Amino acid sequence: MSETKYDLSEVLISEEQLKKRVAEIGADITRDYKGEEVLLVGILKGSVPFMADLMRCIDLDVAIDFMAVSSYGSGVKTSGVVRIIKDLDMDLRNRNVIIAEDIIDSGLTLNYLKGYLLEKQPKSLRIATLLDKPARRQVSLRPDYVGFEVEDKFIVGYGLDIDQKYRNLPYISWVKTE
Ligand code: IMP
Ligand code: MG
Numbered sequence: 001m002s003e004t005k006y007d008l009s010e011v012l013i014s015e016e017q018l019k020k021r022v023a024e025i026g027a028d029i030t031r032d033y034k035g036e037e038v039l040l041v042g043i044l045k046g047s048v049p050f051m052a053d054l055m056r057c058i059d060l061d062v063a064i065d066f067m068a069v070s071s072y073g074s075g076v077k078t079s080g081v082v083r084i085i086k087d088l089d090m091d092l093r094n095r096n097v098i099i100a101e102d103i104i105d106s107g108l109t110l111n112y113l114k115g116y117l118l119e120k121q122p123k124s125l126r127i128a129t130l131l132d133k134p135a136r137r138q139v140s141l142r143p144d145y146v147g148f149e150v151e152d153k154f155i156v157g158y159g160l161d162i163d164q165k166y167r168n169l170p171y172i173s174w175v176k177t178e
Contacts, residue, residue, distance in 0.1 A: 026057025
């Protein structure tokens with residue numbers, strides 16, 4: 001395989017910190033939806049580790065589904081219109097939907113997805129994001145559950161990638177730019 005081109009920085013959020021915080025979010029969701037069922041909708045691919053850990057920390061009936069999206073064009077996302085690569089399998093009507101996302105940056109992706117999912121008339125819709133980068137927000141979008149707020153750095157690990165690398169790191173780090 002080719003050599004790594006990226007210079008990773010120190011551990012920003014450790015495996016232990018991730019585990020603890022994800023368990024807290026799971027407990028919050030369990031409390032908030034007591035007596036109800038929830039449908040977790042993971043946004044591929046970055047949400048996979050977060051989703052897998054979070055679902056096991058929710059003590060309710062949990063169904064899961066996934067969507068895959070990509071932004072139109074490359075580079076700077078201005079329109080906020082996203083292309084749906086993989087749509088939902090499940091009917092959202094009468095379901096408590098919680099979107100599971102890896103990170104909210106500009107907020108454009110989730111802002112679009114939120115509108116798209118609301119059209120499907122769920123009973124309720126909330127957003128759980130592992131990471132939030134509020135400094136970069138371009139639209140007003142408030143996630144309901146946030147693992148950690150992060151600075152404006154390029155984050156990798158625990159699902160997050162650069163060039164499809166580092167999703168498998170069990171901790172969160174960031175990439176140094178020259
Ligand atoms: P947004 O539409 O700008 O909020 O884009 C969010 C998406 O961009 C996330 O779901 C990630 O896939 C990606 N992204 C944003 N910031 C980072 C980062 O720091 N590291 C890795 N991926 C990121
Ligand atoms: Mg993503």
